[in-house]
Amino acid sequence: MTDLAAELIGVSKRFGPVLANDGIDLAVARGEVHAVVGENGAGKSTLMSILYGLHRPDAGEIRRDGQRITLRSPADAIRHGLGMVHQRFRLFPDLTVAENIVIGAEPVRRGHLDRAAAHRAVAALSEKYGLRADPSALVRGLPVGVRQRVEILRALYRDAEILILDEPTAVLTPGETDRLFEVLRTVAATGVSILLVTHKLSEVMAVGDRVTVLRQGRVTGRFTTRETNANELVNAMIGRSLTPPAPKRAQPPQENPVLEVRDLTIHDADGVARLSEVSLSVHPGEIVGLAGVAGSGQRELIDSVTGLRGAVPGVFLAGTPVLSGRDPRVAYVPEDRHGRATAPGMSVAENILMGAQRELGSRWSLPRAAVKKRAKDLVERFSISAASVDIPISALSGGNAQKAVLARELTRPSHVVVAEEPTQGVDVGVRERVHALLLAARDEGAAILLQSSELSELRELADRILVLYEGRVVAEFQGDAHETDIGRAMTGATE
Numbered sequence: 001m002t003d004l005a006a007e008l009i010g011v012s013k014r015f016g017p018v019l020a021n022d023g024i025d026l027a028v029a030r031g032e033v034h035a036v037v038g039e040n041g042a043g044k045s046t047l048m049s050i051l052y053g054l055h056r057p058d059a060g061e062i063r064r065d066g067q068r069i070t071l072r073s074p075a076d077a078i079r080h081g082l083g084m085v086h087q088r089f090r091l092f093p094d095l096t097v098a099e100n101i102v103i104g105a106e107p108v109r110r111g112h113l114d115r116a117a118a119h120r121a122v123a124a125l126s127e128k129y130g131l132r133a134d135p136s137a138l139v140r141g142l143p144v145g146v147r148q149r150v151e152i153l154r155a156l157y158r159d160a161e162i163l164i165l166d167e168p169t170a171v172l173t174p175g176e177t178d179r180l181f182e183v184l185r186t187v188a189a190t191g192v193s194i195l196l197v198t199h200k201l202s203e204v205m206a207v208g209d210r211v212t213v214l215r216q217g218r219v220t221g222r223f224t225t226r227e228t229n230a231n232e233l234v235n236a237m238i239g240r241s242l243t244p245p246a247p248k249r250a251q252p253p254q255e256n257p258v259l260e261v262r263d264l265t266i267h268d269a270d271g272v273a274r275l276s277e278v279s280l281s282v283h284p285g286e287i288v289g290l291a292g293v294a295g296s297g298q299r300e301l302i303d304s305v306t307g308l309r310g311a312v313p314g315v316f317l318a319g320t321p322v323l324s325g326r327d328p329r330v331a332y333v334p335e336d337r338h339g340r341a342t343a344p345g346m347s348v349a350e351n352i353l354m355g356a357q358r359e360l361g362s363r364w365s366l367p368r369a370a371v372k373k374r375a376k377d378l379v380e381r382f383s384i385s386a387a388s389v390d391i392p393i394s395a396l397s398g399g400n401a402q403k404a405v406l407a408r409e410l411t412r413p414s415h416v417v418v419a420e421e422p423t424q425g426v427d428v429g430v431r432e433r434v435h436a437l438l439l440a441a442r443d444e445g446a447a448i449l450l451q452s453s454e455l456s457e458l459r460e461l462a463d464r465i466l467v468l469y470e471g472r473v474v475a476e477f478q479g480d481a482h483e484t485d486i487g488r489a490m491t492g493a494t495e
């Protein structure tokens with residue numbers, strides 16, 4: 001018996017030319033929260049996938065409780081007490097919480113699902129780990145944070161002794177994140193080990209016991225959280241420190257707003273108001289932040305401003321109504337990087353220059369040489385790491401794909417820039433770069449509407465912060481307001 005729940009020893013994995021994992025050693029102690037951090041593309045997800053039987057390593061071994069094991073599939077991994085909470089939840093929306101948790105491992109009575117036993121088991125698990133979830137609720141309609149809890153319960157129901165979570169907080173609100181961390185601490189206290197992949201160093205410091213840093217497929221640091229600090233972790237991650245955020249300007253420029261929303265009200269198909277009398281304006285040279293818990297009307301507002309909702313009355317760009325479809329005067333950095341933002345089958349160059357046909361002198365097609373040169377310039381300026389501009393954009397890591405989208409949107413002529421969760425899932429180095437790019441665009445006179453679920457991001461970037469709650473703008477703050485005040489407004493509390 002050892003106090004190590006799992007060990008990865010000398011694990012290597014190659015994907016074509018990319019050595020994603022290069023002789024990685026990682027030991028997970030029983031009952032610890034072990035954070036794994038590193039730049040985009042450092043090999044974190046690959047390593048977790050190997051431990052969950054989704055990839056076979058090219059070299060190295062995995063041990064559980066000191067014994068060497070071979071994992072050919074996730075089913076093997078589950079048998080060995082490994083559980084994984086996927087970022088895209090694999091739940092059945094029309095089944096109940098209890099059914100989702102027991103599915104595939106159901107308590108059976110006379111050949112049928114024993115519903116009562118399933119409910120009892122789920123209730124007992126919820127109780128034991130402090131994971132509140134109503135066993136009889138349908139998964140459809142549950143908030144993201146609760147669905148994630150169901151995923152965790154599903155793994156625990158299968159007796160997971162090691163729980164792998166790959167960027168679990170990317171989809172959560174700050175409040176949900178806090179609750180998740182309480183749950184992780186409770187679960188770890190029962191002896192379950194937790195592997196937590198995250199880009200947010202504040203989370204590592206808040207919930208991690210130990211942390212392993214990866215860089216370009218190798219381990220570049222091992223720390224005990226109590227004995228380290230964010231700066232030391234950043235250095236191990238990207239080989240340098242971050243520069244402190246630029247000070248905010250005292251006075252936003254007073255010019256006519258380029259984006260104006262006046263009394264915008266939007267009802268959904270069932271007649272429920274999703275936005276009520278929302279008014280806001282964004283001036284050249286200013287970043288207006290949008291805060292709010294998920295589902296407070298951000299989606300409807302952004303879709304209205306970009307023209308994606310059609311020509312809604314009350315949205316004006318430079319004094320004229322927004323155009324339906326996708327108004328070309330709006331530069332848009334969508335949250336859904338892979339769906340809305342990029343054409344996955346097309347090259348990096350084509351993706352970066354999409355929409356720039358006219359500028360490059362051709363109405364119908366892009367002249368090849370000019371395209372390539374311009375794309376290369378942008379790749380350099382935005383420090384996008386890509387083997388070449390001719391590879392498909394889908395081959396880039398998440399962070400680099402995001403920089404490519406920013407390169408396209410921030411360099412094309414537009415009236416307003418709408419940025420939605422611009423640093424979700426990107427590493428600290430990229431985050432710093434993205435922030436610098438947005439601030440530079442603002443200083444050059446861009447009008448930017450920034451939606452972010454990260455209050456620290458809004459406070460670093462925004463000149464003003466508007467808080468949406470149940471479809472209304474319930475508060476406006478200066479960019480340097482206290483997080484607690486903004487957070488309180490996000491819950492609908494009024495003074």
Ligand SMILES: Nc1ncnc2c1ncn2[C@@H]1O[C@H](COP(=O)(O)OP(=O)(O)OP(=O)(O)O)[C@@H](O)[C@H]1O
Nearest residue numbers: 015018020039040041042043044045046397398399
């Ligand atoms: N299935 C695959 N096929 C080809 N290359 C892959 C595959 N999976 C990962 N890679 C490459 O391996 C490297 C490591 O990727 P991985 O997804 O493990 O990084 P990561 O640390 O999880 O990054 P991120 O922080 O962006 O999630 C990257 O260069 C990536 O492009």
Ligand SMILES: [Mg+2]
Nearest residue numbers: 044045046166
């Ligand atoms: Mg990853």
